[in-house]
Amino acid sequence: MFVKTMEVISTYAIPLIIVGFIVFGMSKKVKVYESFTEGAKEGFSTAVRIIPFLVAMLVAIGAFRASGAMDLLTKALSPITNLIGMPGEVLPMAFMRPLSGGGAQGVMTDLITTHGPESLIGRMAAVMMGSTETTFYVLAVYFGSVAVKKQRHALSVGLLADLAGLITAVIVTRLFFGM
């Protein structure tokens, strides 16, 4: 029921927003075409402005991932994560989630196909995927778009939220699926 409603909303949201904005604008006597093009002028420069930030972040993450450092980290930390009920196999997923959205999805897909979609590991990876967002990417793009260099507590806050989401994912998966 909830899923069905959400599917309907997802399908109609964008068409409704576009038509709604334009109709409402016209009802308020806004010159919609002129307004649109005026606002749209910023699109190119905003997209181009984030390039240095995005490239810097993705290059560093790419080098780290390709080096195999993740495997070493997993081996070193799995005795600790076992204590909170997190299987060592899921650890790369936890590390990848804040770094790379595509990377995390790749790890998740691999865990689901290797261990099965109804396994504890598969389900835990799936819940982790949705528990938080790709912190490094979001910060690079959003701060990059306004050329903010001093991010203050943004990264600490983002990573703590990731940690909270990931630990909750471990606990909740065990509770929900009784494993």
Place this chain on the structure above:
Amino acid sequence: MINFIWAGLLIIGFVVGAFTGNLDAVTNAAIDNAKTGVDLALGLIGVMTLWLGLMKIAEDSGLVEKLARLLKPLMVWLFPDVPPEHPAMGAMIMNIAANMLGLGNAATPLGLKAMGELQKLSDDKETATDAMVTFLAINTSSVTLIPASTIAILAAAGATNPTEIIGPTLVATTVSTVVAVIMARVFQKLPKYQIKKANNNK
């Protein structure tokens, strides 16, 4: 902190790569990802242009302001430094709503629009404001109600009831968002994160 993590990722990557014999792969990954970064940014141009255009219509017609007024109590609590009817509020509401619905294509342009509006309220253009950090805390902790692509992957792998993942995911993402908002509040008061007035420390 970002400087250390960035340098750490690169240095660890190349050093470990040299030891594990993956050095070529590390070099290639670094160069390939530089191209990916540009591709991603250029790929945004179309949707950015579309949504910024639509947002301008919504702004000129007073719709963004109306939206901001609707959720005023919550938004004022989250972002006490932003004037309640400032366009930044409307843009942030629309970004968060788009994220909740899983409309990633619309969420990013709306979010960048919000950042632009928040930047107008900032005195020091190189430094993040409290409002920016709180807004990004919400964004980096995910508020998506339905993890659509995860459900699709579970279904493709043969799960009998892939939507059972929604409940636990909602719990986990709610916890991460609540922690994010609280931590943003707590950390903004710490001396090391105070906005320094016009000096060039660090």
